[in-house]
Amino acid sequence: MKTKTSLSALIAVILIVAQTSAQGKSLYERLGGVYSIATVVDEFIETLLVNDVLNANPNIKEARDRVPKAGLKFQVTALVCEVTGGPIKYTGRPMKESHQHLDITGTQWNAMAGDFKKVLDKFNVPEKEQNELFEIVGTTKNDIVKFPDK
């Protein structure tokens, strides 16, 4: 009985290992998990806060002065963890709801994307992982940008 149980457990472990190596590691794991993601988000938000293109938009500036940056970092970290396949769940508002009042333009989106790239390079995030992240972030653009041609 005991041998049978041990054998089943062994087979289960082998199956899980085989499946993981076949599918590869999640983007969350390849980025280094929550501590690495939180570190990158921390630097990213700090960089955005002093971006003159973004601060020229009075709605963005107003929201930044009102919303505690530690909370924003927490929410963005949770979202990135979730969408990259991590175990943490994002509980904030949907992207459209949380950005609609900011009147974000295409130029401001590009300014954000430029800072994102700069920070990922600074932390030596490999090209493959950067591309996967950009693709995921890109899916939020329609909800976040109100004036794509401006």
Ligand code: HEM
């Ligand atoms: C130009 C681009 C962006 C700007 C200027 C921007 C700015 C902001 C600001 C000012 C807030 C606070 C809004 C408020 O509470 O009144 C906010 C919230 C948030 N942003 Fe962005 N954001 C941008 C793009 C993104 C992207 C690409 C993501 C992630 C894919 C993101 C994720 C979030 C999250 C998770 C929150 C918190 C929502 C909540 O707590 O309900 N943002 N953003």
